[in-house]
Amino acid sequence: MSDQLKSEAEEIDPQGPIVVEGVDEEPIEANRRLFSGRGYLVVAALSAIYAFFHVAALNGMSIEAWTGISIPFLPTFPMETWNFRIVHVAGALILGFTLYSARAFLDEGQGGRALRHPLDLLTLVLILPALYSIYIAFDIAAQISSGVMWNGMSPEFKTLEIYHYGLPLIVATAAGIVIGWVRGRERGQVAIADLLLSLCAISVAVYLITMYGTLMRNSTGTPFAPIGISLAAVAGTALIMEMTRRVAGLALIVIAGIFLVYVFVGDLLPGFLNAPNIQWTRFFSQVYTDAGILGPTTAVSSTYIILFIIFAAFLQASKVGDYFVNFAFAAAGRARGGPAKVSIFASGLMGMINGTSAGNVVATGSLTIPLMKKVGYHKKTAGAVEAAASTGGQIMPPIMGAGAFIMAEITGIPYTDIAIAAIIPAILYFVSIYFMVDFEAAKLGMRGMREDELPKFRDMVRRIFLFLPIVILIVALFMGYSVIRAGTLATAAAAVVSWLTPYRMGIRSIARAFELAGIMSIQIIAVCACAGIIVGVISLTGVGARFSSVLLNLADASQLLALFFAMCISILLGMGMPTTAAYAVAASVVAPGLVQLGIPQLTAHFFVFYFAVVSAITPPVALASYAAAGISGANPMETSVASFKIGISAFIVPFMFFYNGAILMDGTWVEVIRAGATAIFGVYLLSSGVQGWFAGTMVAWFMRLGLILAALCMISGGLITDLVGIGLTVLLYFVQRQFSPAADAQIAVRGSD
Structure with a gap:
C-alpha cells in the first residue's frame, strides 16, 4: 500500500492550484477483502447495522418503544452493560473476520476456488462442532429460562459444558486460526476458516450472555465458576488476539502473549x-469480565470511541475532511515552507478525530509529504513533520x-476537566513543531x-460553517450534555x-x-479488547502494585529518576501499539505508582498518556514514522529519528506537569x-x-547549548528560573549580534540536504 501511495503522491503538481480531494477516502489494507455485487451489499449492510446498533443502544432507542410492537430476538434498550459489551466485541469479531484475511493478498487471484483444497473440506467439517457449540449454548439458555438452577459444580452440567460445549468450541477456534494462516483465498x-471463526465468536457471546445473566456472574474467579465460562474465555x-494480529500487527500480540505467559x-x-x-480455570473465568476484556478499555470503545468513529464517518461522507485540509492550505500555505x-x-485537525497516528499519516500525508519535498524539505524531514503532526492530534482537545x-x-x-487541562500542553506541542519546521525552512x-x-x-471562509459540527460538540460538552448526547448531536449536525x-x-x-463507521471501528475495538487482556493480567496478578513499589523505591533516591523510569516503561509498552491501547496498558502499570509518589491523579495520567502517544514517533518502533517513510521514500529509521527530534518538546512537557501544575490549569489564572x-x-x-537558528541566523554549537539551557529554565516554571532563562536569552542575543560566532558547520551541511 505504501508504494501505491508514494507513486500517487509523486504525481501531484504544485504548479497548478491545489484543490484537495480524497483525504476522506478510507485506505485499503493489504489483507482487506474487496467485495462486489451481492457480497458487497451483504457486508455493507452488516457493517451499517453494527454501527447503527451502537447509536440505538447508547441513545436508548428501540423499535418497541417507538411503535409499541414487540419483535422477538431483537435487543431492547438500554441493554444490560455486560451484555452490551459482549455483543460489541462479538460484532466486531464477526465483521473483522469477514473483512480481513489472515494474511496479505499478493494479488487479486491469490488462493484457490471453493472446495478445491483438502483444507477447505476439513474446515467445512469443523463448522459442525462450532454449530453444535452454538446449539448447546442456546440449549443451556433455554434450560435456565425454564427454571433449571444451573450448578457449576454438578458433574452433569460439567460434562455438558466441557464435552458438548467447550471442547468443540476450542477445537473449532484453534483449527480456524491455523487454517486461516495456511490457506489463502481470493480477495473477493x-x-x-473465517466463517468458522465468526461462528465461534457467536458461540462465545451466546454462552457468556446466558451465564452472566444468572447468579453465575458472581462466581467468576472462584472455584464455583462453571468450567464453560473458562473455556468460552x-x-x-x-x-480477539487473532483479530488484533490481522488489523494491528504483531506488537500488541507479543506484549499480550508475554503477559499471558x-x-x-x-x-x-x-x-x-x-x-x-x-489456576487457568480461575484466570480465564475472570479475564472475560469487567476485570479484563469487558473492563475500562471495552467500556470506552463500546461507548465514546464507537460514537466518535461514527462522527468521523459522517464527516468523511460529507467531505468535511477535504475542507479541513483546503482550509489549512489557504491559511498557512503562503508562509515559508x-x-x-x-x-x-x-x-492536527484530522488526527484529533480519527484517533490513530499512522492512519492519519496515510490520510493527509499522501498530499502534504510530496508537496513538502517539492518546496525543498529533505524526504526524511517531510515524513518526520507529517508523523509528528499526526501524532499531536492524539493530544489535541476536545x-x-x-x-x-x-x-x-x-x-x-470529568471529561471536561481533562479537555481543559489538555489545552496548554497541546499548544506547546504544536507551537514547538511549528517553530521546528519554520527554522528548518529559514x-x-x-x-x-x-x-x-x-x-x-x-472561498474557504465562506464555507467555515463546515466547522459547525465540531463547534456544536464542544459547546454541548461544556453545557453539561453527556458525551453520548453531545456526540450524537454533532453527528446529526454533520x-x-x-x-x-x-x-x-x-x-x-x-x-x-454507517457502513464506513462499522469498518473503521474494527481495529480500535479489537485493540481495546486485546489491551483488556493485559489489564486483566495486571489486576489479577497484582504486578501493577509491585511495579508501584519499585517506583517508590526509586523515588527514595530521586523522584526525577523514578519519573524517567516511568517514561521509559510507558514508551516501551506503547511501541507498535495504537494510542488507546498504549495508554490503557501504561495507565494500569505505571500511573498507580506515580499516584503513590504523591503526584495528583490527573498529572500522573497525563504523564503516562503523553509518552504512550509519542511512542508512535519514538525509535526504534515508530508506527507513524514508518507510515510516513512509506510515502516519502525515506529510510524508516532515519525518519523516526527525525520525527523524534521534531517532536522533542513532547518528551519534556510531561515533566513540566510534575514541576508546574499550572500547565494543566491547576492554579490561579495569573499562574x-x-x-x-x-x-x-x-x-x-x-x-x-x-x-541551530536564532535571531535570524545560524548559530555556533555553544550558542545552541546556551539556548537549550535557557529553554529548560523557562520551561521549569519557577520565577527564579524564568528570570535566569530570560537573562541568558538576552545575553545570547547580545553575543550573536555583537560577535556573530561562526555557525556550526554541521548545521550548514544538513541544511543543504
Missing part, C-alpha cells in the same frame, strides 16, 4: 515479578483521539507557496451542514457513513497564564537550540 471471497481470548510462570520468577500461582505548516494544522474518554473512564475525572531559504497554487482563502454543500447527505449517504507564556517562550528557545 470470505474464507471458510479461552476461545474468546484467542479470537506471566500468569502461569509468575510464581517461578524472583523479586517483584513473583506472582501467586493462579508552507506545506509543512499546512501539515501541522491539517493533521476529542484527543478518544484518549480523553479513556482517561475519564479510568480515573473518574535555514534552507524556502519560499511560501504562490497565490495561484492555493485555494482562495475567501449531516445537516452537508445540505449546504454539493455533497448532500441523503439516505444512501447516511447508510454509507496559568504565566506558566503558559513562559513555556511557549521556552519551546521557542528549545526549537532554536535544536535547529
Whole structure:
C-alpha cells in the first residue's frame, strides 16, 4: 500500500492550484477483502447495522418503544452493560473476520476456488462442532429460562459444558486460526476458516450472555465458576488476539502473549515479578469480565470511541475532511515552507478525530509529504513533520483521539476537566513543531507557496460553517450534555451542514457513513479488547502494585529518576501499539505508582498518556514514522529519528506537569497564564537550540547549548528560573549580534540536504 501511495503522491503538481480531494477516502489494507455485487451489499449492510446498533443502544432507542410492537430476538434498550459489551466485541469479531484475511493478498487471484483444497473440506467439517457449540449454548439458555438452577459444580452440567460445549468450541477456534494462516483465498471471497471463526465468536457471546445473566456472574474467579465460562474465555481470548494480529500487527500480540505467559510462570520468577500461582480455570473465568476484556478499555470503545468513529464517518461522507485540509492550505500555505505548516494544522485537525497516528499519516500525508519535498524539505524531514503532526492530534482537545474518554473512564475525572487541562500542553506541542519546521525552512531559504497554487482563502471562509459540527460538540460538552448526547448531536449536525454543500447527505449517504463507521471501528475495538487482556493480567496478578513499589523505591533516591523510569516503561509498552491501547496498558502499570509518589491523579495520567502517544514517533518502533517513510521514500529509521527530534518538546512537557501544575490549569489564572507564556517562550528557545537558528541566523554549537539551557529554565516554571532563562536569552542575543560566532558547520551541511 505504501508504494501505491508514494507513486500517487509523486504525481501531484504544485504548479497548478491545489484543490484537495480524497483525504476522506478510507485506505485499503493489504489483507482487506474487496467485495462486489451481492457480497458487497451483504457486508455493507452488516457493517451499517453494527454501527447503527451502537447509536440505538447508547441513545436508548428501540423499535418497541417507538411503535409499541414487540419483535422477538431483537435487543431492547438500554441493554444490560455486560451484555452490551459482549455483543460489541462479538460484532466486531464477526465483521473483522469477514473483512480481513489472515494474511496479505499478493494479488487479486491469490488462493484457490471453493472446495478445491483438502483444507477447505476439513474446515467445512469443523463448522459442525462450532454449530453444535452454538446449539448447546442456546440449549443451556433455554434450560435456565425454564427454571433449571444451573450448578457449576454438578458433574452433569460439567460434562455438558466441557464435552458438548467447550471442547468443540476450542477445537473449532484453534483449527480456524491455523487454517486461516495456511490457506489463502481470493480477495473477493470470505474464507471458510473465517466463517468458522465468526461462528465461534457467536458461540462465545451466546454462552457468556446466558451465564452472566444468572447468579453465575458472581462466581467468576472462584472455584464455583462453571468450567464453560473458562473455556468460552479461552476461545474468546484467542479470537480477539487473532483479530488484533490481522488489523494491528504483531506488537500488541507479543506484549499480550508475554503477559499471558506471566500468569502461569509468575510464581517461578524472583523479586517483584513473583506472582501467586493462579489456576487457568480461575484466570480465564475472570479475564472475560469487567476485570479484563469487558473492563475500562471495552467500556470506552463500546461507548465514546464507537460514537466518535461514527462522527468521523459522517464527516468523511460529507467531505468535511477535504475542507479541513483546503482550509489549512489557504491559511498557512503562503508562509515559508508552507506545506509543512499546512501539515501541522491539517493533521492536527484530522488526527484529533480519527484517533490513530499512522492512519492519519496515510490520510493527509499522501498530499502534504510530496508537496513538502517539492518546496525543498529533505524526504526524511517531510515524513518526520507529517508523523509528528499526526501524532499531536492524539493530544489535541476536545476529542484527543478518544484518549480523553479513556482517561475519564479510568480515573473518574470529568471529561471536561481533562479537555481543559489538555489545552496548554497541546499548544506547546504544536507551537514547538511549528517553530521546528519554520527554522528548518529559514535555514534552507524556502519560499511560501504562490497565490495561484492555493485555494482562495475567501472561498474557504465562506464555507467555515463546515466547522459547525465540531463547534456544536464542544459547546454541548461544556453545557453539561453527556458525551453520548453531545456526540450524537454533532453527528446529526454533520449531516445537516452537508445540505449546504454539493455533497448532500441523503439516505444512501447516511447508510454509507454507517457502513464506513462499522469498518473503521474494527481495529480500535479489537485493540481495546486485546489491551483488556493485559489489564486483566495486571489486576489479577497484582504486578501493577509491585511495579508501584519499585517506583517508590526509586523515588527514595530521586523522584526525577523514578519519573524517567516511568517514561521509559510507558514508551516501551506503547511501541507498535495504537494510542488507546498504549495508554490503557501504561495507565494500569505505571500511573498507580506515580499516584503513590504523591503526584495528583490527573498529572500522573497525563504523564503516562503523553509518552504512550509519542511512542508512535519514538525509535526504534515508530508506527507513524514508518507510515510516513512509506510515502516519502525515506529510510524508516532515519525518519523516526527525525520525527523524534521534531517532536522533542513532547518528551519534556510531561515533566513540566510534575514541576508546574499550572500547565494543566491547576492554579490561579495569573499562574496559568504565566506558566503558559513562559513555556511557549521556552519551546521557542528549545526549537532554536535544536535547529541551530536564532535571531535570524545560524548559530555556533555553544550558542545552541546556551539556548537549550535557557529553554529548560523557562520551561521549569519557577520565577527564579524564568528570570535566569530570560537573562541568558538576552545575553545570547547580545553575543550573536555583537560577535556573530561562526555557525556550526554541521548545521550548514544538513541544511543543504
